[in-house]
Amino acid sequence: MKKKLFIPGPIDVSGDVLNQMQKPMISHRSKDASALQKSISLKLQKVFHTKNQIILSTSSGSGLMEGAIRSCTRKKAAVFSVGAFGDRWYKMALSNNVPADVFRVESGKIITGEMVDEVLKTGSYDLITITHNETSTGVMNPLDDISRVLKDYPNVIWCVDAVSSMGGTKIEVDKLGIDICITSTQKSLGLPPGLAIASMSEKAVKAAEKVKNRGTYFDLLTIYNVIKNKDHQYPSTPNLPLMYALDYQLDKMLKEGLDNIYKRHLEMANYVRKWAKENFEIFPNEKYSSDTVTAIKNTKNIDIPTFIKNVEEKGYIISNGYGDLKNKTFRIAHMGDYSLEDVKALINTMNEVLEI
Structure with missing residues (x-):
């Protein structure tokens, strides 16, 4: 059964989507790979409601979460946690020697714009992380409320974990002013696990340029520059079979x-x-x-x-x-x-x- x-x-994956992963393998340095990855990026920009560059990573969403906080924190990160996955972002900061403080709320509660404002007006932080949809508690944080506050802090990089919400609920990345918005394939996008996805603003790129030790595999600046300079290709071999499935699923989503x-x-x-x-x-x-x-x-x-x-x-x-x-x-x-x-x-x- x-x-x-x-x-x-x-989550369950439709049979027609799984079938796309059986396509013949191609070179990840070929024009076909560039065309596939460009096609995916253009469609994902519609899903994210953004003009920012799309980044793909052969990892879970946690990979790009780690990459974001390490690549773009110049001074200190403020991690706002409403549960287990907000706490994970804080652990990532500590294990990567990124200066960070965590601000938690009672389980089942939300992060408000007022809370964010109280933290940022200290002037101690140049990056914040927010979990949009906390699967451990079933809480969805009010991004609109937080966005209004962040307009008063133009130098702060805003990172959002939308791993379990992007594609299932409307997140207007550009309208909200999100600098790095992260999701992955195995949740609302309806695909197998294996790819993480993020949008990255020019402001986030400029911040990363000022960070010396960004790591290697999850160095968002390097990934961004390779995409820009090498026709949508990637520094390391990507998950091409899943990319075929993603490209197909995005067509289905846009058609619906x-x-x-x-x-x-x-x-x-x-x-x-x-x-x-x-x-x-x-x-x-x-x-x-x-x-x-x-x-x-x-x-x-x-x-x-x-x-x-x-x-x-x-x-x-x-x-x-x-x-x-x-x-x-x-x-x-x-x-x-x-x-x-x-x-x-x-x-x-x-x-x-x-x-x-």
Whole structure:
């Protein structure tokens, strides 16, 4: 029995998308490779709503997160964390000898523009990181609110982790003023894991030029310059099979229409939230709930591992809580190529297991 993945990545991948990875291999230094990578970049600019340069990396999203904070922090980074993946950015800074401070909020809460302003007005920081969509808590941070504050700090580089939201909800990179916006293929974009993606502003490029030790593989400035000077090629051999799949999937997304995709994701999210409120409780404030993954508080004190196991036996895989929230919450992802009908089938199955 094929099991459907409703976890916060990797997600199910459509068969026609997987088939694209069977195309014959080409040289990564060929004109065909340049054409493929240019095609992907132009389409991704539409998805990101940006004119900034697109960067691809054969890694998970964490690779470009590490690259961003190491490549562009000149003085000190302010890491704003709402959960496990915000904390990861702080750990990356420390392990790369990047000066950084972390500013945390209570689990399930958000980062506000006021909080960012209080930190930045000290003058101590020239880069900030924000997790847009925290899959450990189901929180989606208010980028609009933060963007308004950052307009008063033109020298600060703004890095956003949109790994689990880009493609599932509208993020207007240029309008918001995001300097580095990062995602990866295995979540809302509906592809296998293996490629990270980022947009990089000219301001971020200029900042990186002032940083001496940017590393090697995740040196964003080197990647940027090779793309610019060598016709969209990369310093190291990229994941070409996944690039074929990405190029194809982007065509599908643009044909469906980005606004239609956002609407589809919101419909799925609203359906799951309604079920959660009727039977449990949504973990974060619903106003700031993610459109791609819902974290549900275990108010019935059910045995979550057994519940997940019983749901899996019926063909669906959902997630336990993450880290300290394990067994206190469970998570349902609703992203990628799934439809409202897929979500309804999952909910019906969970109702059977719970006998409600």
